[in-house]
Every structure is written in C-alpha cells, then in structure tokens.
Amino acid sequence: MDQRTNDSLSARSRLELIEAARESAGQLSAALLGSRPPPDLLPGFELVRELHRGGQGVVYRATHKRTGRDVAIKVVRGGPFLGPQDKARFEREVHILGHLKHSNIVTIHDSGTAAGCHYFVMDYISGKALDLHMVCHDLSIAETLRLFSKICKPINAAHLRGVIHRDLKPSNILIDESGEPHILDFGLAKADCEAISDAARWQAITVTGQFFGSVPWASPEQVSGARDQIDLRTDVYSLGVILYHMLTQRFPYFLAGSMRDVLSNILEIEPIRPSTVRKDIDGEVETIILKCLAKEPDRRYQSAAALAEDINRYLTHQPITARAPTTVYQLKKLVERNKLPFAFVATLFGLVLGFGVWMSVLYGRAEVDQTRAANAERQAEHQRAEAVREAETVKAINEFLVNDLLAAAQPEVAQGSNITVEDVLKSASERIEGAFPNRPLTEAAIRSAIGQSYVSLGLYSSAEPHLRTAQTIRTRELGKEHPDTLRSESMLVDLLCRLGQYTEADRLSEETLELMRDVLGEEHIETLQAAHQRARMHWHAGRVPEAERLLEDTLERRRRILGDQHPDTLHSLTEWGSITLMGRKETAKAEQTFREALESCVRVLGDNHPQTLKAAGLVAYTLCSQRKFAAAEEMFQQSLEGHRRVLGADHPDTLVLKWRIAKLRQGQARLQEAIDLFREVMEVGRRVLGAEHPVTLQALEALGHMLLLKGAYPEALAIHRQTLEIHRRRYGIGGGATQHSLDCLGMVLLRLGRYAEAEARFREAYAIMYDRMGNCEAAVGSLRGLIRALAAQGRQEEARPFAEELLRLHREGAEGADTDAYRVNCYARALLTVEPADLRNPEHGLEVAQRAFTMSSDDYHYNRYTLALAHEMNGEPEKAVAMLRRALAHVPIEVSEERNEYETTLVGLLERMGDVEGAEQIYRDTLAKRREHFPEGHGDIASSLEDLCVTLIRHGKHAEAEPLLWECLEIRQEALPEEHWQIGHTMSVLGALTTGQVRFKDAEPLLIEGYTRLLDSPMAYSNQTQQALERIESLYQTWGDPDRALTYREMLPGTD
Amino acid sequence: MKSIPAPADLVQKAAAGDQAALTSLFEQLDPALRDSLRNDIPQRWRSVLGLDDLMQETYTDAFLDIVDFTPRQDGSFARWLITIAKHNLINAVQSLEAEKRGGKRRRVEPEGQDDSFLGLYELLGGTTTTPSRQAARHEAREALEQAIEQLPPDYRLVVRMYDIEGHPVEDVSQTMKRSPGAVFMLRARAHRALRKLLGVPLKYFSDFA
Known part of the structure; x- marks a missing residue:
C-alpha cells in the first residue's frame, strides 16, 4: 500500500499531486457533462446550465427565447414514467406557488409538459444556496x-x-x-x-x-x-x-x-x-x-x-x-437596556402586554390540547390549571406594574421632571408594602425583581430590604429547599458580598451551596453560580487555597457545560484571573487571561455590557501592574468612558475602575492626580456605599499610602490605624484586607522609627498571609517590613530565617517564567540590602541588577537606583554616582519618598569620595527645582531647606545654614498645625546649629522646645525624638554640664 | 481560521475557469494549507489517512467546483479550499470510524447484488415512490449500473469493490494503491457524482428521450 503520510513535499511532488487531482477532476467532469439535456428540450426556452438537483428534479437556468428573460425551470425527475403520486405533487407545487405571492418566494410563471417531462418556469434568482x-x-x-x-x-x-x-x-x-x-x-x-x-x-x-x-x-x-x-x-x-x-x-x-x-x-x-x-x-x-x-x-x-x-x-x-419570562429576568433586561426613562416606561408597558400575550398562548394551548387528544386530557387539564394559576399571578404583577411601578412615570406625578429608572424603582418600593396581602409569593417575585434591578444600578443598600424580604417570604411559604428560595438566597449572598458584609455572606453561601447541590444537582447552572459565590467568600475570609480550588472547579464545569463563551464562564475566568493569578502576582498570565475574556465578552455580550467593561478595566490594570503605562492609559480611558455612559459616574464598578486609574497615576508618579482621584473615590464611596464599604476603605488606604510617599507620615499613620480598626471589626482577623492594612501601618511606623510597633504589625500581617497562602510572593511585603523592623532594633539574627525566606521568594520570582523587570529588581535589591548583612551577595546582586536594568524602560528609576547600590557595594563609586544622578533625573520633583532616599545615598557617597561641594549641590539643585515647581511656603521646600542645612552643618557651614533653617521653621510654623512634629524637629536642628556656633544660650530653648514638641506629638519614641535627645545631651556636654548631659542620656531608649 | 492570502489576480482568473491559474494558486498555497490542516487529522488515523491524500482529493474537488466559487475578500479562496478539505476529512474520518465500529454499518449488507444496489441507492439519498420493493430493486440496479458506468475508473472501482461487492477497505486500499483514508474520500466524491448522475431525468430511465 502506498501510504503517503509524509507531508513535506518537494515542489515537484506537489505539482505532481496537483496534476493528478486535475486529471481526476477532468475525468469526472467529462463523465458528468454527457448527462446534460439538449439545450432546446423545452419549447420556447433555451437551457443555459444546470442550477440545482434535488430529490424531485433538476432546476436549470434558461432563457425565454421570445422575451430574452432569464428564468429557472424545474424539470421533474421521472419523465414519462412519472407515477400518479409524483404528478400530484408536481401539480400541487404549481398550484401552491401560483397562489403564494411574496417577494421572498419564487414566483411561478408557467408550467407544462414537453417530451414527457413535466416542468414549470419560475423567476431566476441570481444567487447562492444558503x-x-x-x-x-x-x-x-x-x-x-x-x-x-x-x-x-x-x-x-x-x-x-x-x-x-x-x-x-x-x-x-x-x-x-x-x-x-x-x-x-x-x-x-x-x-x-x-x-x-x-x-x-x-x-x-x-x-x-x-x-x-x-x-x-x-x-x-x-x-x-x-x-x-x-x-x-x-x-x-x-x-x-x-x-x-x-x-x-x-x-x-x-x-x-x-x-x-x-x-x-x-x-x-x-x-x-x-x-x-x-x-x-x-x-x-x-x-x-x-x-x-x-x-x-x-x-x-x-x-x-x-x-x-x-x-x-x-x-x-x-x-x-x-x-421562562421571570420578572427578574425581564426587569434586569430592562434596566440593562433602558437609559432613557420614557423608553423604560414604554418597554415596561410592552412587558405587561407581553405577559398577557404569552399567558393567552399558554391558556389557548391548553384548550387546543384538550380537544386534540383524549389521552392527553389529564396533561392538558394540568397545563390549563397551571396556566390559570400563572395567569392570575401575572395579572396581579401586571396590575402592580401598571398601577404602582409606573405610577411615578405618569405625567401628573412626574410633572415634567426627568424620571429615572431609580425613581420608578423607588416608587415601586414604597408601594409594594402591603400591596399583596394574600399573595406572598407574588410579592416575593416582585421584590426579587426590584432588588435585582437595584443591584444592577449599583444601589446595593436599596436592594437589601427587598432581597431579604423575598428570601424570608419564600422560606416561609415554600420551605428552605425550594429552588425559588435557594435562588433568593443566592441573590442575597451576592448582594451581601457587594455590600461587604462578608461574615453573613460567608455563612449563607455555605448553606446555599450545600442545599443547591442536593436539590438542583452539582452541575446545575444555579449551583455553579452558588459555587462561584462560595469561592469568593473563601477568598474574602482568607481561605485562599479553598477559593482557588473551587474557582478552578467551577470554571472547568462551566467550560464543559456552558462552553467557553458563555457569560457565566467568562465571569469565572475573570474571577480566576483576579483572585488566583493576580493574587500570585502572575501579572502577564493574568493579562493574557483578561484579554481572552475581553475578546469573548465583546463578541458574546457586546461592547457596552458591564462584564465587557469590567474585563477591559482588568486588562488595563494588569498593564499598569507591568508598568506598561501608555497602553494602560488608553485602555483605562476607553473603559472609563464606557462605565460612565453605561453604569453612571457613581456606580460601584465605576468607582473601582477609578481606583485602578488612580493606581496608574501613582505608577506614573503623578502623585497629586492620584491623591485627588483616591479622594474622589473615597468621598463618592462614603456617600453611595457607606464609610466602611470595602471600596471606600481601599481608596482611603491608598490615600494613606500616597501621603506616606509624600512624607506626610502622621496623616498616613492616622488613616492606616483607622482602616485597620475597621477591617478588624468588620472582617475579623485573618482577612486579606486586614493583612494589607497591617502592612501599610507597619510601613508608616518604620518610617517613623517606631520599630517595635512596626515589627508587631508586620509579624501579624505575615502570619495572616502565611495562613492564607503559605510562603508566596504576596508575602514579601510583610517579610521585608519585618526584617527591616528587626534589623533596626539590632536583632539581625532573629531576622535571619525571614531574610533567607525573602531571598528565596525573590529568587523564584526573578527566575520564574512569568518574571519581569520589577521582580528581577526586587531580587537584586534584596541581595544588596538584606539583613543580616552576611546574607548579602553584592557580586551576584550586581549581575541581577544589570539584568533588571536591561529589562526595564528608561524612566524606571528603581532599577537605576538598585544598580547604583550594586556598583557602590562592588567598589565602583563613580559608576554608582553616575547611575544615581540618572535615577534622580527620572524621579519627578513631587515624589518625596524616593527622591529623599536617592539624594541621601548620593550625598553620602559624594561625601565619602570627598566631593563636599558636589554633595551640597545635590540639595541646592533640588531646592531650586522645588522653589520653581511649588508655590511659596510649600512643605517640600521646607524639607529641601532642612536637608541642605543638615549637610551644610555637617560641613561646618553654620552661617550659611542658619537663615535657611529659620526659613524652614517659618514655613512649617505657617503651614502646619502647632503640634506638628516637623516644627519640633526643625527647632531641634536649629538648636544643634546654634550649638555648633557656640551660642549655647540660644541653643538651649530651641533644643528643649523641639524635644518637648516631638515628645508630645504622635512621634513619641521616633528616631527624630531620640536624635533631639542626643542633641540636648551634646549641648550640655559641650557647654560643660556633664550631670545634665547624663540625665538626658539616661532618657534615651536602651540606656540602663 | 487563520487568513491565508492569495494573489487576487490569480484568484480572479481561476474563478473565471483558467486552470493554469488555479494550478498555480494551489502550488503557492499548498504549504500554508498544509500547515493549517496538518493537525486536523486525528492522531489515530494518521497512519491510514495522510495529508497528501487529503490535499489531492481537495484539489480534485476544487478543480470541479471552481465554477461555483465567487472571489470575495482577502483569504476567501483559502477558506473555501479549507472548507472543502474539512468536508473531505470528515467524510473520511466518519467512514474510518464506522469501519472500526462495525465494518459495514454504512453500507448495506450484500445478501445479493440487487440488495447491494438498492442499499447503495438509498444510501445516496434516493427515494422511490414505487410501492413494490421488488420493482424498486430492479429500477435502482439499472439506474445505478448506468450511472456507475459513467464514473471515471477510480470512482467506479471504489464503488464496485466497496459498496457493491462488499470488499473490506483494506482490500480496496491495496488494489487501488491508496491509503484507506484516501479510499473513503474518493468514495465520498464518487457518491456525490452518482447522486448527480442519478438526479438527471434523461439518464435515470434509459428509455426516456
């Protein structure tokens, strides 16, 4: 046998194969050509070519010789041997077509018999079979x-x-x-x-x-x-x-x-x-x-x-x-579709009429069935009874829709004002109370519909009473296991989750899923929805592995049962991307997943569906996470425009999107815009969702982080304390939100030098993360903070196991298939800065930092800074200085956190290299830029003045420093509240300056007041407070009062 | 389906009946078409159904049916070819599967050759309005024999050996020096040709005309 399985052919073989095909086609074509009838078979017509062959005959294209018109002629197969039945069918077709006049049904013009062949002449349609x-x-x-x-x-x-x-x-x-x-x-x-x-x-x-x-x-x-x-x-x-x-x-x-x-x-x-x-x-x-x-x-x-x-x-x-035209489905559709109130009202009337028509069909069908077959009598009777019952329910619903729900839209009530869907729902909510005294299930159906409509509009708290009442009624009337009751519970779980009431949602979702599995089966579409909700609750409660398992299982089942493109499957897919992939920081994979989901959503649901808009927002967010800011920006703007148009500016989904855009602004170092946007989300969130809703809290927390970056530590501290308290109270310990709050709070405490408190927060955060997901990349923030807090307290050995774990996690992140410049940079930074210091590996750190540098874009200053550190630690200070200067050039002037860190490192390096002027110039340049960029009296100008003065003092240039430092103090006293720690700090530095000028009497009140202010501020036990104390001790030492000096030294922490 | 562009001028010429243009198009598109179809042949049938078989049968169909093709947007010609190929592939795979399940499920048990003819006739979608099955058998045999005689040799051989005489596909394959997959694709086209021939009234009953 010649089995030609080799599919890589030479050109010659390919041509031979095509020639063989051509020859074969030629033979067949020739064989079939012989079967064509003579062109003049039918009198008055010339057959042109065969058009179609069917079971009953062949259709030819022909020309009417006299008129030249193109026609189609159907010749019935069988010719003179056509049986009476075939003849009857032929005549029937002629008869029927002759009577059917419709522009989309071919018209018959003539019929007859020729050479024993029955035929009829029809319109010739130039086209193709379907x-x-x-x-x-x-x-x-x-x-x-x-x-x-x-x-x-x-x-x-x-x-x-x-x-x-x-x-x-x-x-x-x-x-x-x-x-x-x-x-x-x-x-x-x-x-x-x-x-x-x-x-x-x-x-x-x-x-x-x-x-x-x-x-x-x-x-x-x-x-x-x-x-x-x-x-x-x-x-x-x-x-x-x-x-x-x-x-x-x-x-x-x-x-x-x-x-x-x-x-x-x-x-x-x-x-x-x-x-x-x-x-x-x-x-x-x-x-x-x-x-x-x-x-x-x-x-x-x-x-x-x-x-x-x-x-x-x-x-x-x-x-x-x-x-099945459930009221929930109908109303949901209405809310999705109707942006204009009058369109809404008109469609609602259509809905009412639609119900009537539908029910009359049911009713009529029952009648017909009854007469059609005697043995179907019982079934028809049942159907009739069912129809009557349903008709009565629908009638009651219709009356409610017409008389109550639409009442708000009636001109005499609306009085020319612009009635919205929300108004209509509000009116219905007010009127449903007591409207159905003897029809509790009807009330439940309508309440479910109203509740779901409110959910679609993002008005969650308005939905709550309706969905709760519907669930209570159905439980009482139908029992806990009735599918309608379970549906009600499922709606309630979804709502509670949206409201951030996770504890109750968690309990209810467990119960609902279990009952749905028993009553509806494991793979029922609604059971899968309940499983999806359950996975979400697992995640909120910190049971991450359970959440991931259930999400994957539900996704697999939905794919198998509903197909890849079903909206429920797409919902599972985006949730899996959000929870599993983003949770594991597999951002590139998440981007791919969201892109696939987005493509399908556009195809299946259209451009404006909320799920499509959400998917677009998620793609943009993953782009932002990968620092692809330009692409993220474009996508975010498109999605935001869609959110505003389709859902409205205050919808919770729009708020979430704005929160993500604010994160983009943060990444782009447009801090003020980020702060403004976070503030907007927080304010709208407070108004629409409540002060303790997760969206509001997330915005507040992000705002706290922004303030941290700007160096406003006490404000950041207050915010993070507040969010932590709310998270603990509402969601218990162990939640992801609590862990994040702890990390944020720990970070601020680190900056404030309150290391023991920071350590406690990071320990707690790390324990939560470890319980949720084990050691994973998401835990590195807590780990890093914990190590820094321990090291700052001189407990490097205690930090060792955590540091080893941190290095391992960073290495895996940097070497994984999903790695990016950020991960590689993190690993390099850990290799260079980890505590205890013997775990550092500057040589390898340099290699990794160089790799991160080549992977990143030009404006990614974090990698430049890491590379500078690496050069410095490998004895290449010139390269380090050059790299630091380039890093600084890419840090926007308003970014205090990183700028300060880079400047401090650069100044220290220049000083060690003996370039005192160069070191001072760094701060002089920044001061000049800030004077240019910020309005007079801005806090960042004061910070620059202070940095420059501290350097000048170190270099013995007290006289030059003094007026600058007084300017700094003036700005701070003008701009900050009286008790602000920065005022105390500046006074203390000014005291040190006058001490250096041997003006002890001037120095003493400044130093004492500075210290007292620091002590009274929320900055107690901070490193600044310690430094202030040290300065007083130094004053008395220099002034020749060792006893007083000793008194102050004994006040320092760690002094016995 | 990935878009495979084809030179528009060649496509226009081919659609107008220029066989040289069509041949040239096949030559140019062959590698891309193979890439597109390579993974469509189920793994378990690759030993009996090669990509060459599929391509040859597809080109044969395309030579025959090019008159029905109307050039549209870029890539439509390749899509048309791939559609033909996939139909051929489905025919072959279904036949191979049926053969594996029970051998002759898709053909009529050949108790006698008349029954074979009648079975084949019904398999081809023929319906008979005559009340007598005996008469139907006779008519079907006559009609089919005439139609089979008009088929090109390869088609005639596959129909005779497999459908009428009931040889196993391996025997037909060996005789024709083609893989079983190619045999089934050939048979599917032979059946299409037979349907056409049987549908012509002037040939269905020999004494008409």
Missing part, C-alpha cells in the same frame, strides 16, 4: 441571525396562507446578491385546506412510513411518519436545524451510521448544544435554537413569526420569550 452563501461569507452571529430572521418571513407568509413547506433546507433557500433570501421548492408543501378536504388523496401520496423530505432537516413527526402531526411547527423545526447549521456548519445530531440510526437520533436524542460546537453562541441564542428543535411541537415556537420575533428581540437586546 449553505454555499454561508461558506462564502464570514457572517457574525448577529449577521447570521438577521439573515435567518428574513428567511422566517416568507415561511410565515406561506403559513398564513395555510401552506407548510415540509422540505425546508439550505439548498431550497437562495440568497441573492443583495442578501435577500428566496424560498424555493414547495414540491413537498402541504396546503392545510386541501389536507382537510381531501384526506384520501393526501393519504395516497404519503403512505405511512414512507419518508419525503431531506433527512437531516426533517422533524421528529416527519421521520416517524406521523403525518397527522405535521403542521406549521414542522417547518419551525426545520428552521431550527437550518439556524443550527448556519451557525455551526453542523447538524444537531450525529448523522453517521445507518438510516435507522439517523432517524432514531432525530426521534430520540436531544440535540447537541450548539454552544458546545461553536463557543461564542450564547445562552439566549442556544435557547432559541433548542426551542425550535423540541421533539414535541407544543414546546416549539408556534409559528415562524414567533421565532423571527424572538430573534429580533435578541438582536435588539430585549428579553427573549424562549426563556
């Missing part, structure tokens, strides 16, 4: 649905004339060049009137068990030979198969195997869910298709018009009727 059209055009789902909706119209027109096609398939639907469909081949059509009046004739044509039509497109009633069940819903079924095929290029059933197998599949096997074949088919389109493909005609759309209408509803983002 299946070919689909192959040649890359239609999106929406475009496909629009085309399909057009196809439904002529079918419905035929139905309205009592004609059922019975052989709908793509080859019977031609799409012309303008994209209009034309229905062909009514050869198998059945006219209802004839079927009733001429039953015997009908029976002669369709012998029971004998199949007409094309199997893959046929309905169960067709393949089972149940001709009495064939009605217009048979065509609806075929339309369903056609839509399935248009969207997936597949059939809903497996069509391989024997004919018996295929028929059995159509009769018995549930269709393959289209979303499993094509992932971007969403739940609603799937619902529409599956409703068409229901085995029982009663469960399908009752007409092609109803099907088209649902398609159009989907395309215009209205609720489809194929899904």
Whole structure:
C-alpha cells in the first residue's frame, strides 16, 4: 500500500499531486457533462446550465427565447414514467406557488409538459444556496441571525396562507446578491385546506412510513411518519436545524451510521448544544435554537413569526420569550437596556402586554390540547390549571406594574421632571408594602425583581430590604429547599458580598451551596453560580487555597457545560484571573487571561455590557501592574468612558475602575492626580456605599499610602490605624484586607522609627498571609517590613530565617517564567540590602541588577537606583554616582519618598569620595527645582531647606545654614498645625546649629522646645525624638554640664 | 481560521475557469494549507489517512467546483479550499470510524447484488415512490449500473469493490494503491457524482428521450 503520510513535499511532488487531482477532476467532469439535456428540450426556452438537483428534479437556468428573460425551470425527475403520486405533487407545487405571492418566494410563471417531462418556469434568482452563501461569507452571529430572521418571513407568509413547506433546507433557500433570501421548492408543501378536504388523496401520496423530505432537516413527526402531526411547527423545526447549521456548519445530531440510526437520533436524542460546537453562541441564542428543535411541537415556537420575533428581540437586546419570562429576568433586561426613562416606561408597558400575550398562548394551548387528544386530557387539564394559576399571578404583577411601578412615570406625578429608572424603582418600593396581602409569593417575585434591578444600578443598600424580604417570604411559604428560595438566597449572598458584609455572606453561601447541590444537582447552572459565590467568600475570609480550588472547579464545569463563551464562564475566568493569578502576582498570565475574556465578552455580550467593561478595566490594570503605562492609559480611558455612559459616574464598578486609574497615576508618579482621584473615590464611596464599604476603605488606604510617599507620615499613620480598626471589626482577623492594612501601618511606623510597633504589625500581617497562602510572593511585603523592623532594633539574627525566606521568594520570582523587570529588581535589591548583612551577595546582586536594568524602560528609576547600590557595594563609586544622578533625573520633583532616599545615598557617597561641594549641590539643585515647581511656603521646600542645612552643618557651614533653617521653621510654623512634629524637629536642628556656633544660650530653648514638641506629638519614641535627645545631651556636654548631659542620656531608649 | 492570502489576480482568473491559474494558486498555497490542516487529522488515523491524500482529493474537488466559487475578500479562496478539505476529512474520518465500529454499518449488507444496489441507492439519498420493493430493486440496479458506468475508473472501482461487492477497505486500499483514508474520500466524491448522475431525468430511465 502506498501510504503517503509524509507531508513535506518537494515542489515537484506537489505539482505532481496537483496534476493528478486535475486529471481526476477532468475525468469526472467529462463523465458528468454527457448527462446534460439538449439545450432546446423545452419549447420556447433555451437551457443555459444546470442550477440545482434535488430529490424531485433538476432546476436549470434558461432563457425565454421570445422575451430574452432569464428564468429557472424545474424539470421533474421521472419523465414519462412519472407515477400518479409524483404528478400530484408536481401539480400541487404549481398550484401552491401560483397562489403564494411574496417577494421572498419564487414566483411561478408557467408550467407544462414537453417530451414527457413535466416542468414549470419560475423567476431566476441570481444567487447562492444558503449553505454555499454561508461558506462564502464570514457572517457574525448577529449577521447570521438577521439573515435567518428574513428567511422566517416568507415561511410565515406561506403559513398564513395555510401552506407548510415540509422540505425546508439550505439548498431550497437562495440568497441573492443583495442578501435577500428566496424560498424555493414547495414540491413537498402541504396546503392545510386541501389536507382537510381531501384526506384520501393526501393519504395516497404519503403512505405511512414512507419518508419525503431531506433527512437531516426533517422533524421528529416527519421521520416517524406521523403525518397527522405535521403542521406549521414542522417547518419551525426545520428552521431550527437550518439556524443550527448556519451557525455551526453542523447538524444537531450525529448523522453517521445507518438510516435507522439517523432517524432514531432525530426521534430520540436531544440535540447537541450548539454552544458546545461553536463557543461564542450564547445562552439566549442556544435557547432559541433548542426551542425550535423540541421533539414535541407544543414546546416549539408556534409559528415562524414567533421565532423571527424572538430573534429580533435578541438582536435588539430585549428579553427573549424562549426563556421562562421571570420578572427578574425581564426587569434586569430592562434596566440593562433602558437609559432613557420614557423608553423604560414604554418597554415596561410592552412587558405587561407581553405577559398577557404569552399567558393567552399558554391558556389557548391548553384548550387546543384538550380537544386534540383524549389521552392527553389529564396533561392538558394540568397545563390549563397551571396556566390559570400563572395567569392570575401575572395579572396581579401586571396590575402592580401598571398601577404602582409606573405610577411615578405618569405625567401628573412626574410633572415634567426627568424620571429615572431609580425613581420608578423607588416608587415601586414604597408601594409594594402591603400591596399583596394574600399573595406572598407574588410579592416575593416582585421584590426579587426590584432588588435585582437595584443591584444592577449599583444601589446595593436599596436592594437589601427587598432581597431579604423575598428570601424570608419564600422560606416561609415554600420551605428552605425550594429552588425559588435557594435562588433568593443566592441573590442575597451576592448582594451581601457587594455590600461587604462578608461574615453573613460567608455563612449563607455555605448553606446555599450545600442545599443547591442536593436539590438542583452539582452541575446545575444555579449551583455553579452558588459555587462561584462560595469561592469568593473563601477568598474574602482568607481561605485562599479553598477559593482557588473551587474557582478552578467551577470554571472547568462551566467550560464543559456552558462552553467557553458563555457569560457565566467568562465571569469565572475573570474571577480566576483576579483572585488566583493576580493574587500570585502572575501579572502577564493574568493579562493574557483578561484579554481572552475581553475578546469573548465583546463578541458574546457586546461592547457596552458591564462584564465587557469590567474585563477591559482588568486588562488595563494588569498593564499598569507591568508598568506598561501608555497602553494602560488608553485602555483605562476607553473603559472609563464606557462605565460612565453605561453604569453612571457613581456606580460601584465605576468607582473601582477609578481606583485602578488612580493606581496608574501613582505608577506614573503623578502623585497629586492620584491623591485627588483616591479622594474622589473615597468621598463618592462614603456617600453611595457607606464609610466602611470595602471600596471606600481601599481608596482611603491608598490615600494613606500616597501621603506616606509624600512624607506626610502622621496623616498616613492616622488613616492606616483607622482602616485597620475597621477591617478588624468588620472582617475579623485573618482577612486579606486586614493583612494589607497591617502592612501599610507597619510601613508608616518604620518610617517613623517606631520599630517595635512596626515589627508587631508586620509579624501579624505575615502570619495572616502565611495562613492564607503559605510562603508566596504576596508575602514579601510583610517579610521585608519585618526584617527591616528587626534589623533596626539590632536583632539581625532573629531576622535571619525571614531574610533567607525573602531571598528565596525573590529568587523564584526573578527566575520564574512569568518574571519581569520589577521582580528581577526586587531580587537584586534584596541581595544588596538584606539583613543580616552576611546574607548579602553584592557580586551576584550586581549581575541581577544589570539584568533588571536591561529589562526595564528608561524612566524606571528603581532599577537605576538598585544598580547604583550594586556598583557602590562592588567598589565602583563613580559608576554608582553616575547611575544615581540618572535615577534622580527620572524621579519627578513631587515624589518625596524616593527622591529623599536617592539624594541621601548620593550625598553620602559624594561625601565619602570627598566631593563636599558636589554633595551640597545635590540639595541646592533640588531646592531650586522645588522653589520653581511649588508655590511659596510649600512643605517640600521646607524639607529641601532642612536637608541642605543638615549637610551644610555637617560641613561646618553654620552661617550659611542658619537663615535657611529659620526659613524652614517659618514655613512649617505657617503651614502646619502647632503640634506638628516637623516644627519640633526643625527647632531641634536649629538648636544643634546654634550649638555648633557656640551660642549655647540660644541653643538651649530651641533644643528643649523641639524635644518637648516631638515628645508630645504622635512621634513619641521616633528616631527624630531620640536624635533631639542626643542633641540636648551634646549641648550640655559641650557647654560643660556633664550631670545634665547624663540625665538626658539616661532618657534615651536602651540606656540602663 | 487563520487568513491565508492569495494573489487576487490569480484568484480572479481561476474563478473565471483558467486552470493554469488555479494550478498555480494551489502550488503557492499548498504549504500554508498544509500547515493549517496538518493537525486536523486525528492522531489515530494518521497512519491510514495522510495529508497528501487529503490535499489531492481537495484539489480534485476544487478543480470541479471552481465554477461555483465567487472571489470575495482577502483569504476567501483559502477558506473555501479549507472548507472543502474539512468536508473531505470528515467524510473520511466518519467512514474510518464506522469501519472500526462495525465494518459495514454504512453500507448495506450484500445478501445479493440487487440488495447491494438498492442499499447503495438509498444510501445516496434516493427515494422511490414505487410501492413494490421488488420493482424498486430492479429500477435502482439499472439506474445505478448506468450511472456507475459513467464514473471515471477510480470512482467506479471504489464503488464496485466497496459498496457493491462488499470488499473490506483494506482490500480496496491495496488494489487501488491508496491509503484507506484516501479510499473513503474518493468514495465520498464518487457518491456525490452518482447522486448527480442519478438526479438527471434523461439518464435515470434509459428509455426516456
């Protein structure tokens, strides 16, 4: 056997292969050409070419010789041997087409017999069969649905004339060049009137068990030979198969195997869910298709018009009727769609009418079923009773919607004001109390709807009473395990989580998930939603491994059951990216995940869906985390514009996005803009969500961090103390938020030199993180802080195990596949600065710092600073100085924290190199820049003055320093509250200066007051306070008063 | 599906019936098409269904059907070819799977050659309106025999050996010196040709005309 499995062909072999194909095609073509009929077979027409072959005949393109008009002629297969049944069908098609006048149904002009061949002449449509059209055009789902909706119209027109096609398939639907469909081949059509009046004739044509039509497109009633069940819903079924095929290029059933197998599949096997074949088919389109493909005609759309209408509803983002029209679903859709109040009101009226129509269909169907089949009597009765009960409920809901919910929108009430969705909901909330004294379940349904609508608007506290009442009513009326009660609980969990009420949400989510698994099953769509919520609660409660496991499990199940493109799956995917990947700082992978989610959201949900906007915000946030600021900026702005437009400026999701944009500003060193934005989020958050809501607290915490960067330590300290207290009280110890608050607080305490307190905070934060995730990259902040606090207290050996752990984590971060410049830089910095000092490795630190430097962009000054440190530690001070100067050039003037650190290092280095002037010049330059940049009297000018003066004093230039230092004190006294520690600190430095000038009497009051002020401020026990004490001791030593000097020395901490 | 561009002038010429242009297009696109299709052949069938088989059958179909192709935007020609290839592949794989499951599930048990003809006729989608199965068998055989005679030799051989005489695919494969996958693709096209031939009224009943 010549098995040509080698697929890498030479050009020659490739040509041989193509030539063989060409020869084979030529042979076949020649064989088939011989079968063409003579062009003058039909009198008056010249056959041009064959267009189509079907089971009943062949269609040719022809020219009408007299008029020159292009026509299509269908010649019935069988010629003179055509049996009476075939003749009857032929005549029927001529008759039916002759009576069907519709622009999308081919018109028949003539019919006759020639040379024993029956034929009829139709319009010639220049176009392609639907299946070919689909192959040649890359239609999106929406475009496909629009085309399909057009196809439904002529079918419905035929139905309205009592004609059922019975052989709908793509080859019977031609799409012309303008994209209009034309229905062909009514050869198998059945006219209802004839079927009733001429039953015997009908029976002669369709012998029971004998199949007409094309199997893959046929309905169960067709393949089972149940001709009495064939009605217009048979065509609806075929339309369903056609839509399935248009969207997936597949059939809903497996069509391989024997004919018996295929028929059995159509009769018995549930269709393959289209979303499993094509992932971007969403739940609603799937619902529409599956409703068409229901085995029982009663469960399908009752007409092609109803099907088209649902398609159009989907395309215009209205609720489809194929899904059970729960009030929650309807209202949610309304809130999503309606931005204008009048549009909202109008649609709501439509909803009311829609309910009426829907219920009358149910009601009417029950009547029809009752008369149709005696053995279905009980079922019909049940359906009727169900319909009556539902109709009564709906009537009550309708009355409420019309009389109460819409009351606010009535002109006499609105009085010309602009009524919003929120107003309408508020009005409904006020009126629902006591509106349903005997219908508690109706009240629960409406409350759920109102509650969910409030949630969609981001008005969580308004939603709370409604969702709580709905849950209470359902628990009381239906029991704890009823699916509706469980749904209510699930909604409540979601709301509590949004409200930040994690403790209650945690308890309720556990209970709900357990019951849902028992009652609805492990893989029910709502159980999966409950599992998703449970994972989130695990995370909030600090049970990170459990959260990750459950999220991954839910994501896998949703992918398998709902498909990759289902909105629920996409929600799981973004949550997994946020919690698992971002939690592990796998930012690049998170970016990729969010990008995939975003792409799918755009395709499946559209550009303006809140989930799409959220995904865009997350992509931008990951870009920001990777310092790709320009790309992040663009994406953030797009997302923000969408958030404002779709959700409004005060929506919690918009606030979260603004918080992220503020983080971007922070990364871009646009500190004041970041502070303003954090402040805005905090203020709006306080107003909309409450002072203790997680979003508000996060903004407050970020603001604290900004103040830390600006050197405003006491303000930062107050903020972090406040947020820590709230986090502990609301969320208990062990939460991620608490750990973060502890880290922030520890950082401020470190800056203030309160090392023992800082140590306690970092220890607690590290313990929380260790319990949550073990030693991981997310714990490095706490570890680093703890090491610094221990080292500052001279307890380097205690720091050793933590330092080793820190080095290990940084090394893994730097060497991992997901590494970036930031991680490599962190590792380098740890190698150079870790305590105890014997763990440092300057040589390796230099290599790593150089690697980080080459990976980063030019303005990434952190890496330059690390490289400078490395050069310095490897005995290359000149390189270090050059690198530090370049680093400083990239630090914006308003960034105090890093600028101070870099300047201090550079000045120290220059002084050690003997370049005193150079060292002073550093501060002189900064002072000049700050005088230029900031308004007179700005705190940062005072800081620069102080830095310069301290250096000048060190260099013995007291006279030059003194006026500058007085200026500094003046600024601080003017700008700061009287008790501010910086005033005391400046006084103390000024005292030291006058001590150096041997003006002891001038020095003494300055030093004592400075020290006292520091002692009274929140800066007690700070390094500044110690230094102030040391200066007093030095004064008395110099002044010749050793006893007093000793008194002050004994006050120093650590002195026995 | 990744877009594979093709020179627009060649595509226009090919669509207008220029076989040299079509051949040239195939030559140019062959490597990219192979890359695109290589992983579509299920691992378990790669020993009996090679990429060359798939490409040759695809080009044959494309030579035959180019008249139906209308050039559209960039990449449409390659997409069209890939669609043909995937149809061929599905046909082959389904047949191979069916063969593995029960051998002859997709063809009629050849109790007698008349039954084989009737089975093949039904398999091709033919429906008969005659009430007598005996008559149907006779008619089907006659119609089919005529149609099979019109087929090119390779198609004729595969239909005769596999569908009518009931030889296992390995035998057909050996006789035709083609892989089993190629045999099934060839058979699928032979069936399409038969459907066309059977659908022509002037040929269905020999005494018409």
